[in-house]
Amino acid sequence: GTKANTLMDYSDTTVRYSMATGLFTINGTSLAIKQDRLHFVGEYLSAGVPKILDKQHFIEDFYDENLPEIPTDRQEFMKSDILLLKQTAQNVGVNEGIIKDIKEDGGLLELKYSRKLLEELILEKKEYQFYIDQRNKEQIEDIKEIFRKITNREIIGGSDYYPAWAEWAVWRVLLSINTIASKIGETRNFRIDSDLFPIHHAKSGVADLVFCYPGDYIIPTEVTLNSGERQYATEREPVQTHILHISEENPSKQVIGLFVAPEINPRTAHSFFNDIDWSDKRKCVIKLNIIPLTITQLISFLPNERNGCTSSR
Secondary structure (H helix, E strand, O other), X not given: OOOOOHHHHHHHHHHHHHHHOOOEEEEOOEEEEOHHHHHHHHHHXXXXXXXXXXXXXXXXXXXXXXXXXXXXXXXXXXHHHHHHHHHHHHHHOOOHHHHHHOOXXXXXXXXXXXXXXXXXXXXXXXXXXXXXXXXXXXXXXXXXXXXXXXXXXXXXXXXXXXXXXXXXXXXXXXXXXXXXXXOHHHHEOOEEOOOOOEEEOOOOOOOOEEEXXXXXXXXXXXXXXXXXXXXXXXXXXXXXXXXXXXXXXXXXXXXXXXXXXXXXXXXXXXXXXXXXXXXXXXXXXXXXXXXXXXXXXXXXXXXXXXXXXXXXX
């Protein structure tokens, strides 16, 4: 018979397909059209609801290089979209001289390049304001609510999205405390969309987060939802390797690694507290500073919490 979770499987698949279009964003428990794609969606829907094709016409359309017809393949749409993005860029504080220099005409490839450039400029400004806002009371409460939703498995899209949301929530905690010396976009190795929500967890081979602070401090951070023996088996080696590489690349700076998980396995904690590793680059043994924290402990560092950190912003 049909299993009880079949409905959830269908909904999770729908969310994933919707996200793959680049038109939608996930805000915890809801799926929404991204703000910067509303113009595209409105233009696309103005052509009418797409027809359901029979098998023969589906195959013909599938192999037709001119289909589907989408607004971004038309110069007129791209020009109007760039004008809207320029207004958004102005609203978020992008330098007016830079905005003025971005082309509003030309070939389709030139227009697509202009759009991409505007998107990057807007995201950089929005991300910096996001950093500033994380100390606000409503943002702090939202961070704690995200952790609650992760714990209770209330994020839509299925289990594949939980690591990304965990990294995003930890990122926001670290954005809320102290003063960051690097660009905000350089503190994370996971992708976010234009509404600043996570798209995917950090790529393999690098630390999930890397925060640089005044005074030559670097805090690389690893986030996992694993616990128990599995945590020790799967997380210990990659975490140590990432911290080692950052320590090798920054010999004059103090590197303190953070390891964040719902619960910390004692074997994992013991390994991190006593960790040393051989550096091929320096040809010597390096003491690695890795501090394991539970999510509850990390939350206590939020502004106005029990161990709340201050900031010089």
